[in-house]
Amino acid sequence: MTLLELFFDLVYVVALALISQNLADDISWTMAVQALILLAAVWWTWTITTLVTDLYDPDRTEIKALIVTVMFGVLLMTTAIPKAFGDRGLVFAASYVAIHLGRGVFLLLTVRSDPHIRRRAVRILSWFAVSAVPWIIGAFVSDDARLALWLLALGIDYLGLRLAYPVPGLGTVPTAHRRLTADHLSERYQQFYTIALGDAILVMGMAYSERHSHAENSIALVVAFVTTLLLWRVYVHKAGELLPLAIQTARNPSHFWNTAPYTHLLMVSGVVTTAAGFKLVLQELPARTPPAWAAIILGGPALFLIGRAFFEREVFSRVSPSRPGGVLTLLIAAPAVLFLPPLSASVAAMLVLAGVALSDFRRSHGRPPEAPSPP
Secondary structure: OHHHHHHHHHHHEEEEEHHHHHHHHHOOOOHHHHHHHHHHHHHHHHHHHHHHHHHHHOOOHHHHHHHHHHHHHHHHHHHHHHHOOOOHHHHHHHHHHHHHHHHHHHHHHHHHOOOOHHHHHHHHHHHHHHHHHHHHHHHHHHHHHHHHHHHHHHHHHHHHOOOOOOOOOOOOOOHHHHHHOHHHHHHHHHHHHHHHHHHHHHHHHHHHOOOOOOOHHHHHHHHHHHHHHHHHHHHHHHHHHHHHHHHHHOOOOOOOHHHHHHHHHHHHHHHHHHHHHHHHHHHHOOOOOOHHHHHHHHHHHHHHHHHHHHHHHHOOOOOOHHHHHHHHHHHHHHHHHHOHHHHHHHHHHHHHHHHHHHHHHHHHHOOOOOOOOOO
């Protein structure tokens, strides 16, 4: 992982924080779907750029120039996030499309001397050219039409990677051209997850700086910080630590090409949603937790645990009972917290994550290190 790649990741701290704050400011099913679309789009710019730096040499001058250009494009997308479903939709969509199409054209020119790598670039570019149509059309319509078109566009983008970008006459990207560099790719995913935790810390810090006059605010800050610490601990314990070795020892290393972007999206979504819950608990003090608030405060950790279960299956080909057990506990706690203050819901989420972390510790303590066993 190069220093430029670390610098590139900084723009995503702001993007994730804006998505968390928008979700907290207007809690509804429509806003939840909008937040998911924005997050999925932002995540895909990072994912594909990371795969490019893994497949090519990130120290090449051309790739460095590409990284900087994509970073500026993501910055433009980020500035449009608060009103992406309003009058800034075209800025968001055009920036997203320009990043992917521009990167594809750039790579075609860069690798024109190698016909096999050139065909790989053509396949990927073709899929993004197709998805560009609903992205741009969606920017000129509003409300449900934009929502539907952008969901369609994201579906095309995500399906393309999953299917290895099949194109008539060219077929799919061969497995030999989907070989991953274990250390580099695992470091990049670990880094982005850390960036997501940075979003949580940024949101809680900003919220507490605005309202800190009550004892409940200070307690909520401590609970939010401990929850963030637990989200880090549960991620890195074993599966997070052993991801590089899992990629190296996998019978089919390209398997992680098809799975890691989706499992990490689930976990990052959980952290972003949890951060939105932090803002709610730190800034408002109602006597009872509204149902929508409970969905955010408890749903964030639940979404993280679901993603963490899939991630564990990627690395070890099994799922610890504490993952589904934690999700089930959060679901059981949901009706009870509706009669309690939001801070109680936040404490409940923290305790569930603490239980998962304790279970992980007890399972591994005093035992030989477990080797990864990817499928």
